Amino acid sequence: MRALGLTALCLACVLPTARALDLHEAWERIQSQGPIYLSALHERDAARENLPIGRAGLLPQVNLNAYQSRINGTQRQPDVFGNSHDVDLNYTAKNAVVQARQPLFDKAKLAAYRQGRLQAQMGDAVFDAKTQDVAVQLAGRYFDVLLAEQTIELSEAKLRAFEEQVISTTRRFQLGDGTVTDVDLSTARRDLARAELIEARDNLLVARRLLEEYIGETPSSVATLREDFPTPPMHPETLAEWQALARRDNPNIIARRYGVGVAEQEVAKARAGHWPTLDLVAGYTAADSESLSTIDQRNRYSSIGVELSVPLYAGGGTSARVRQTSASQEQAEEDLNATRESVLSKTTREFQGVQEGAARVRALEVAVKSNGKAVESSKKSFRYGSSTNTDILDSEQQLYSARRDLFEAKLRYLLARLSLVAQAGALGQDDIDQVNGYLGPEMRF
Structure with missing residues (x-):
């Protein structure tokens, strides 16, 4: 037994202590394996492909068409005397055509290229918005775990205090100094504290599962808040400056701006339906017995020229398309306005949350100290009969x-x-690390 104990002690000294997960490590894990973050990353990669897709319409298009057919049949031909004779047709027809087409004037394809570039930029902005939202949501879920664990600790401490009070009031009642009412009140508070502890443990399980959903794994322990809690001022210091930054740099607003540009190019594509198109077309044809008139003939020829296409009438569809896309553009502009107002409201709310949050922390720190003194005073007064249970x-x-x-x-x-x-x-990352500095190495769970 002593040998086993020494072995265990040696292993404990050699093996590294399990390190609690902090916010910095959680952010690194979500970037490598978090399904929500990776989904946003793939969405961005897909959006970036809109640029080469749009550019492809302005570049040459080369196609190869080929076929080989076996013809079996008869052909009736008159002779010099006017009599008809059937001639067997048994031959193989071959044809191969290589054609290159280069747009020279095509407003729709030019608009599609511009739209693809805007869609790629919009995809980057959407990714930035989702990345920052994921970071905030990750912090929120991480903090939910911390709050749930802290609630359990406080619930356990409160339950112990009420259990001690039950023992104290029961002893006093047995000695004739207390009342049965004191015992009943203490018992009721103790039972309620037990129920609150059960609820707190359930909340911790839910909070841990929600954190796992974000980072892709369940941490065995997380770092909690340090005792010291500074609340330095934000920079910039005024709400107007923060709102100006939000108007300019908020990725949701930027994405909406690109969305308006995408809608404008959609209108340009629709209006291009009224314009002619001009293409440079070059081709090469290789044909053997291509038709009845070229049986047993071998043809090889190339061609180059321009092809003009002029739309004359499309049943009103082009005009309807213009009206439809114009309405969608106006919708995109209103979505931009709505997003801008929403961002400014959120900026105001979060700025006030920082300002009032710092004051609330300081006030509650004082409240905790004063309530601690109140508990001690109540217990002393109770012993001297000047306060109640x-x-x-x-x-x-x-x-x-x-x-x-x-x-x-x-x-x-x-x-x-x-x-x-x-x-x-x-x-x-620097902002996440700054908040991570408030976390200590304490083990959890």
Whole structure:
């Protein structure tokens, strides 16, 4: 047994201690294996292909068409006396044509090229928007796990305090100094605390599953908040400056701007239906017995020229298409306006969340200290008969509520900082690392 104990001790010294997952590592994992992030990445890659697709319409198109057929039949021919004679037709027809077509004037294809370029740029902007949204959502789900774990710890501490109060009031009642009401009140608070602890554990399971959905795995432990919690001012410092940044750099607004450009080029493509097209066409033909008139003939020839196509009447479809795309362009412009207003509202909300969040954290820190003193005062007063058992239970409940509110306020403050930077379109690895600096090495779960 002693040998086994020494072996275990040696292994504990040699093997590295499991390191808790922090926000920086969670962000790295979501970029390598998170399905939501990878989906956005593939969406961007697909959107970028719109540029070469649109450009392809302006480049030469080369096609090869070939066939080989076996002809079996008869042909009736009159002779010099006017009599008809059947002639067997048994031959092989071959034909191969290589044709190259280069657009010289085609407004629709030119608009498609411009549209493809805008769609590729729009895809990059959408990816930036989704990346920053994923980062904020990841932080939110990570913080939900921290809050759920903290709630369990506080619930367990509150349950122990109420159990001690049940023991204390029961002893006093047995000694004749207390009442059965005190025992019943303490028991009721204890039972309620047990139910809250069960709910908190359920919430932790859900929070961990939601985090797993984002990063692609379930962490065995996560780093929690450090005790020290600075709240430095944001830069820039005014709401007007943050709103100006959001108007200019918010990726959702940028994507909507590109969307308006895409809609404009769709209108240009529709209007091109009224314009003629001009193509340079070059070809080479190799044919053997291509038709009845060329039986047993071998033809080889090349050609080059221009081909003009002029639309005359399309049943009104082209005009309807122009009206339809024009309406879609106006819709895109209104979507841009709506997105801009939504971003400005969110920027205002997150800016206020940072400003008020810092003040709330400081206020709750004071509240936790004062509630801790209130609990001690209630217990002392209860021993001297100047306070009741209910006063103790209420003060303990308020203390644990204040501690949970403080922890939640800190998490909301950090999330508001990330969200504000994201609204300005500037959320990056440095911002995640800055928030990650608030996390300590404590083990969880």
